[in-house]
Amino acid sequence: MATQMFEGRGHAAVYQKYRFAPGKELQHTILSYLREKKAIPAELAVDVGCGSGQGTHFLGEHFKKVVGTDISEAQIQEAKATPCMPNISYLVCPAEELPFQDGSVDVLTSFTAAHWFQLERFAREAQRVLRPGGCVAISTYTLDMSLRHGDCSQQLTRVFRECWDEILKYSNDKVKFVLDDYKAIFESLPFPDKKRITDIYDPIPMTVEGVVGYMESTSSYQTFKKNDPAAATSLLQETEKRMLETMGVSSRETPVEFLVRHVCVLGCKGC
Ligand SMILES: C[S@@+](CC[C@H](N)C(=O)[O-])C[C@H]1O[C@@H](n2cnc3c(N)ncnc32)[C@H](O)[C@@H]1O
Numbered sequence: 001m002a003t004q005m006f007e008g009r010g011h012a013a014v015y016q017k018y019r020f021a022p023g024k025e026l027q028h029t030i031l032s033y034l035r036e037k038k039a040i041p042a043e044l045a046v047d048v049g050c051g052s053g054q055g056t057h058f059l060g061e062h063f064k065k066v067v068g069t070d071i072s073e074a075q076i077q078e079a080k081a082t083p084c085m086p087n088i089s090y091l092v093c094p095a096e097e098l099p100f101q102d103g104s105v106d107v108l109t110s111f112t113a114a115h116w117f118q119l120e121r122f123a124r125e126a127q128r129v130l131r132p133g134g135c136v137a138i139s140t141y142t143l144d145m146s147l148r149h150g151d152c153s154q155q156l157t158r159v160f161r162e163c164w165d166e167i168l169k170y171s172n173d174k175v176k177f178v179l180d181d182y183k184a185i186f187e188s189l190p191f192p193d194k195k196r197i198t199d200i201y202d203p204i205p206m207t208v209e210g211v212v213g214y215m216e217s218t219s220s221y222q223t224f225k226k227n228d229p230a231a232a233t234s235l236l237q238e239t240e241k242r243m244l245e246t247m248g249v250s251s252r253e254t255p256v257e258f259l260v261r262h263v264c265v266l267g268c269k270g271c
Contacts, residue, residue: 008074008222009074009077011074011217011222012052012072012074012075012077012078013078014213014216014217015051015052015075015078015217016051016052016078016079016081016082017213017217018210018213018214018216018217019051019052019054019214019217020054020204020206020210020214020258021054021055021057021058022054022055022058022111022139022202022262023202023203023204023260023262024202025200025201025202025262026139026200026202026262026264027058029197029200029262029264029266030109030137030139030264030266031062033135033137033266034062034107034135034137037133037135037268038133039106039107039133039134039135039268040062040063040106040107041062041063041064042062042063042064042106042107043063043064043065043106044063044064044065044066044067044100044104044105044106044107045059045062045063045065045066045067045105045106045107045108045109046066046067046068046069046098046100046105046107046108046109046129047059047066047067047068047069047109047110047111048069048070048095048098048108048109048110048113048114048117048122049069049070049071049095049110049111049112049113049114049116049117050068050069050070050075050076050079050090050111050113051070051072051075051078051079051111051112051113052075052078052079052082053068053078053079053082053084053088053090054111054112055109055110055111055112055139056068056079056084056088056090057084057085057088059088059107059109060084060085060087060088061085063087063106063107064087065087065089066085066087066088066089067088067089067090067091068088068089068090068091069090069091069092069093069095069098070090070092070093070113071092071093071094071095072092073092076090076091076092095110095113095114095116095117095118095121095122095125096117096118096121096122096125097125098125098129100129101129102128102129103128103129103130103131103132103134104129104131105129105130105131105134106130106131106134106135107134107135107136107137108126108129108130108134108135108136108137109136109137109138109139110136110137110138110139111139111140112139112140112141113140114138114140114177114182114185114265115140115174115175115177115178115182115185116174119184119185119188120188122188123188123189123190124190126189126190126269127190127191127269130269131269132269132270132271133268133269133270133271134268134269135266135267135268135269136189136191136265136266136267136268136269137264137265137266138182138185138264138265138266139182139200139262139263139264139265140178140182140262140263141260141261141262142178142179142181142260142261142262142263143164143168143175143178143179144260144261145160145164145258145259145260145261146160146258146259147160147211147256147257147258147259148203148256148257148259149247149254149255149256149257150247152246152247152248155246156243156246156247156256159239159242159243159246160211160239160243162239163215163235163236163239164215166224166235167215167218167220167221167224167235168220169220169224170220170221170223170224170227171220172219172220172223175220178263181196181198181263182196182263182265183196185265186265189265189267191267191268191269191270192270193267193268193270194265194266194267194268195265195266195267196263196264196265196266197263197264197266198261198263199261200261200262200263200264201259201260201261201262202259202260202262203257203258203259204257204258204259204260205255205257205258206255206256206257206258207252207253207254207255207256208240208243208244208247208249208251208252208253208254208256209240209252209253210256210258211243211256211258212236212239212240212243212252214258215236215239216236221236240252243256
């Protein structure tokens, strides 16, 4: 059974508004590998678990055709409603049953989604749909996150982490794959040529509202909200208030840098 955590229309809308695209360092890591393996430029990239298209968009510049796929109808509706390059399209389907012919895909990507998949079945699908010499790039941001703003970065990060710790009490069991830096996902891939990079750091420009919105967009927060709506709402309100006080500002539009660590699993199917 697939784990479906991103089905609600409200959740998908919050997700589209607040989830960020892969930062420059992650993009650079992936594109360098694909160039090294001569996997770009190419015809077709498929972004699996694409959400509302956060990672799908930058692929548009490197492939003739990009297809974002997701099991959630609501996420795909949000993706379709977001402006993008004309060579990008979207479809609803599970990662474990991709509607592509054998050997027809040049590159398969997945951003912050593979831990939700049934790993063995997804690995088999990757092996099936990729052409010989085709590549995978499977990444996630980890829970190693910090905030930077002037000289209050440490205090701000502490406020963020305290809130984050409360939210993480409602985490799905699948988060263990993220905590393990995608080791199990790396091991599930059947390719002999593969590597796992665990120290990719990207500073993401955000605002106070964006950081609070990011926390709201997580599946753990959505579970918390279903269990105890009043406590969940008040946690985010209180956190925003504390962040503003720590920074000595009043506007939730105040910029703040969100430093995230990514893990990326890269692999190439033998010829
Ligand atoms: C955390 S979101 C990541 C979305 C986007 N890739 C990003 O970078 O923000 C995880 C996505 O994986 C999708 N998903 C979960 N299980 C799936 C499955 N078995 N097959 C396809 N998509 C799945 C969810 O619907 C959700 O949109």
